[in-house]
Amino acid sequence: xxxxxxxxxxxxxxxxxxxxxxxxxxxxxxxxxxxxxxxxxxxxxxxxxxxxxxxxxxxxxxxxxxxxxxxxxxxxxxxxxxxxxxxxxxxxxxxxxxxxxxxxxxxxxxxxxxxxxxxxxxxxxxxxxxxxxxxxxxxxxxxxxxxxxxxxxxxxxxxxxxxxxxxxxxxxxxxxxxxxxxxxxxxxxxxxxxxxxxxxxxxxxxxxxxxxxxxxxxxxxxxxxxxxxxxxxxxxxxxxxxxxxxxxxxxxxxxxxxxxxxxx
Amino acid sequence: xxxxxxxxxxxxxxxxxxxxxxxxxxxxxxxxxxxxxxxxxxxxxxxxxxxxxxxxxxxxxxxxxxxxxxxxxxxxxxxxxxxxxxxxxxxxxxxxxxxxxxxxxxxxxxxxxxxxxxxxxxxxxxxxxxxxxxxxxxxxxxxxxxxxxxxxxxxxxxxxxxxxxxxxxxxxxxxxxxxxxxxxxxxxxxxxxxxxxxxxxxxxxxxxxxxxxxxxxxxxxxxxxxxxxxxxxxxxxxxxxxxxxxxxxxxxxxxxxxxxxxxxxxxxxxxxxxxxxxxxxxxxxxxxxxxxxxxxxxxxxxxxxxxxxxxxxxxxxxxxxxxxxxxxxxxxxxxxxxxxxxxxxxxxxxxxxxxxxxxxxxxxxxxxxxxxxxxxxxxxxxxxxxxxxxxxxxxxxxxxxxxxxxxxxxxxxxxxxxxxxxxxxxxxxxxxxxxxxxx
Numbered sequence: 001x002x003x004x005x006x007x008x009x010x011x012x013x014x015x016x017x018x019x020x021x022x023x024x025x026x027x028x029x030x031x032x033x034x035x036x037x038x039x040x041x042x043x044x045x046x047x048x049x050x051x052x053x054x055x056x057x058x059x060x061x062x063x064x065x066x067x068x069x070x071x072x073x074x075x076x077x078x079x080x081x082x083x084x085x086x087x088x089x090x091x092x093x094x095x096x097x098x099x100x101x102x103x104x105x106x107x108x109x110x111x112x113x114x115x116x117x118x119x120x121x122x123x124x125x126x127x128x129x130x131x132x133x134x135x136x137x138x139x140x141x142x143x144x145x146x147x148x149x150x151x152x153x154x155x156x157x158x159x160x161x162x163x164x165x166x167x168x169x170x171x172x173x174x175x176x177x178x179x180x181x182x183x184x185x186x187x188x189x190x191x192x193x194x195x196x197x198x199x200x201x202x203x204x205x206x207x208x209x210x211x212x213x214x215x216x217x218x219x220x221x222x223x224x225x226x227x228x229x230x231x232x233x234x235x236x237x238x239x240x241x242x243x244x245x246x247x248x249x250x251x252x253x254x255x256x257x258x259x260x261x262x263x264x
Numbered sequence: 265x266x267x268x269x270x271x272x273x274x275x276x277x278x279x280x281x282x283x284x285x286x287x288x289x290x291x292x293x294x295x296x297x298x299x300x301x302x303x304x305x306x307x308x309x310x311x312x313x314x315x316x317x318x319x320x321x322x323x324x325x326x327x328x329x330x331x332x333x334x335x336x337x338x339x340x341x342x343x344x345x346x347x348x349x350x351x352x353x354x355x356x357x358x359x360x361x362x363x364x365x366x367x368x369x370x371x372x373x374x375x376x377x378x379x380x381x382x383x384x385x386x387x388x389x390x391x392x393x394x395x396x397x398x399x400x401x402x403x404x405x406x407x408x409x410x411x412x413x414x415x416x417x418x419x420x421x422x423x424x425x426x427x428x429x430x431x432x433x434x435x436x437x438x439x440x441x442x443x444x445x446x447x448x449x450x451x452x453x454x455x456x457x458x459x460x461x462x463x464x465x466x467x468x469x470x471x472x473x474x475x476x477x478x479x480x481x482x483x484x485x486x487x488x489x490x491x492x493x494x495x496x497x498x499x500x501x502x503x504x505x506x507x508x509x510x511x512x513x514x515x516x517x518x519x520x521x522x523x524x525x526x527x528x529x530x531x532x533x534x535x536x537x538x539x540x541x542x543x544x545x546x547x548x549x550x551x552x553x554x555x556x557x558x559x560x561x562x563x564x565x566x567x568x569x570x571x572x573x574x575x576x577x578x579x580x581x582x583x584x585x586x587x588x589x590x591x592x593x594x595x596x597x598x599x600x601x602x603x604x605x606x607x608x609x610x611x612x613x614x615x616x617x618x619x620x621x622x623x624x625x626x627x628x629x630x631x632x633x634x635x636x637x638x639x640x641x642x643x644x645x646x647x648x649x650x651x652x653x654x655x656x657x658x659x660x661x662x663x664x665x666x667x668x669x670x671x672x673x674x675x676x677x678x679x680x681x682x683x684x685x686x687x688x689x690x691x692x693x694x695x696x697x698x699x700x701x702x703x
Contacts (some may be wrong), residue, residue: 056655058655059647059651081656095652096652096669100669101673109666110656110658113657113662122283243504
């Protein structure tokens with residue numbers, strides 16, 4: 001839902017970033033307002049996941065240029081946990097398995113930690129159990145996932161549902177979902193997409209990082225950005241995603257090169 | 265009367281100076297104490313030049329003049345309330361090595377479950393004890409077992425009669441309250457044919473002072489019997505704890521050991537399990553969680569002496585600060601012990617750059633149709649896991665402590681006493697929180 005008067009949640013200005021000394025992002029500009037759904041598409045290695053990781057503060061990624069404002073404040077001045085508490089969320093492409101920590105204890109811990117940091121009420125184990133079971137119903141998740149270790153032995157689809165469950169608990173202002181559709185069959189995709197849609201309000205926003213247009217049939221984007229070579233080379237609406245699906249990426253790159261050539 | 269030779273080591277000489285083994289009405293017991301005294305005199309205190317002790321320097325112990333306690337100090341049950349285990353069917357409490365009957369609960373036990381202090385047991389059931397006491401734990405080449413045996417006065421006796429199955433654990437609580445005391449706790453567990461029991465051997469320090477526990481535990485598991493053994497070492501951080509545990513398994517017997525090491529300045533746990541009957545099953549779990557300048561050494565020997573034996577071992581060490589963890593796990597498959605199935609894992613987590621782990625799996629196989637595996641890993645916390653937790657709002661310290669806890673929880677969760685699992689999880693969580701990385 002585009003509302004040009006809505007609050008700017010995220011402003012990425014000329015962001016460049018490196019991994020192991022190699023520059024992967026080369027000047028990203030992106031503005032996300034409350035209520036918007038953005039899709040970032042692009043071929044493998046174009047820098048989509050790097051952008052997601054840089055925004056949430058993964059230590060392996062270094063910012064070499066530019067700035068990012070989250071609700072008008074310098075995002076890079078915040079430690080990763082502070083970004084989370086401030087309302088930034090990453091749904092991981094590969095959620096990490098943590099054997100030995102029960103999912104229910106983990107979910108309660110992160111919920112209460114973030115609630116506490118936001119000055120809101122924490123829940124005791126019994127209250128939380130009721131609360132989380134309701135959320136799991138929406139995601140069509142079996143309650144037995146509460147008793148297992150975090151993501152340990154979960155299938156790809158189960159891990160992704162667990163990510164969305166965390167998103168539902170933490171109620172982020174801005175959720176970046178990195179390849180949330182990969183590993184999901186069509187029913188699971190529909191369920192997950194449904195949940196994300198239900199979590200959308202005029203006050204929050206979602207950035208979907210995805211390879212395929214498939215997810216965008218269920219979560220309809222307001223903006224579609226094409227990344228290549230560490231830059232956003234084209235931005236359009238929902239129709240652009242469909243065009244990418246039918247025609248591939250080559251024409252966008254050709255168009256971009258031609259444009260760049262014309263400028264030069 | 266035993267002729268006492270001059271001890272070869274000044275420490276032992278000091279310990280044994282003027283020492284006469286207590287006299288018992290049981291001739292066999294006097295003979296065993298006497299033999300142990302002879303060995304104690306003949307043996308020397310191991311140094312790091314001994315292969316079995318090369319990582320563990322116990323010289324600080326030999327500089328301290330510990331003596332056995334006389335007279336039980338006044339302790340109330342309220343002092344012990346943090347350590348009481350609700351599920352326990354019986355509790356024996358020993359204070360500074362001396363039996364405290366008023367703190368113990370061993371009345372009205374079900375038929376076939378006998379739990380008493382050893383001195384009492386020897387008085388009434390000498391014939392029952394004779395085939396076992398000082399027969400499983402060898403002292404001829406082990407100076408600490410020899411010292412324990414010649415000082416043998418009291419301890420715990422548990423006997424489960426044939427085909428009796430008791431899920432409720434027996435809690436043996438050894439409390440140390442005073443510095444400069446050497447105690448020689450002794451436990452004997454006799455599980456008769458087809459019986460089952462759970463024993464918790466628990467060492468707790470209530471003093472900040474330096475003291476020494478030299479323990480020997482013997483567990484005889486008869487055919488088809490099953491013993492679950494929890495050993496919890498939470499001594500004071502200044503103390504010394506040297507333990508020898510010998511387990512003997514008859515045909516189709518099963519033994520599960522859960523050893524958790526949290527305390528002591530220097531600790532050594534020797535666990536020897538001998539499969540003397542065919543088809544025996546041993547499951548050995550260990551966790552050492554240490555920090556500061558602690559040293560925790562675990563030596564295990566799984567002796568597959570007969571065919572069709574099975575053993576599964578998982579030993580974990582978490583070392584923070586400048587702590588030093590040692591694991592030496594020997595699996596011996598004797599000639600003729602065909603179809604032995606043995607798996608051993610040593611997994612170690614270093615929380616700081618000054619922490620140190622020495623792990624040494626040892627396989628000695630003299631049979632040709634066996635399945636034996638072993639592996640050892642030493643690592644640090646997984647950076648991706650730490651980041652994942654931070655991305656969910658947890659501070660780095662919280663994330664690290666949770667992951668450290670999770671590493672140890674695998675061992676703790678398998679302890680067959682739910683209230684103890686909950687309490688240990690709490691202890692581990694607190695301990696991992698107070699020992700952040702890099703210190």
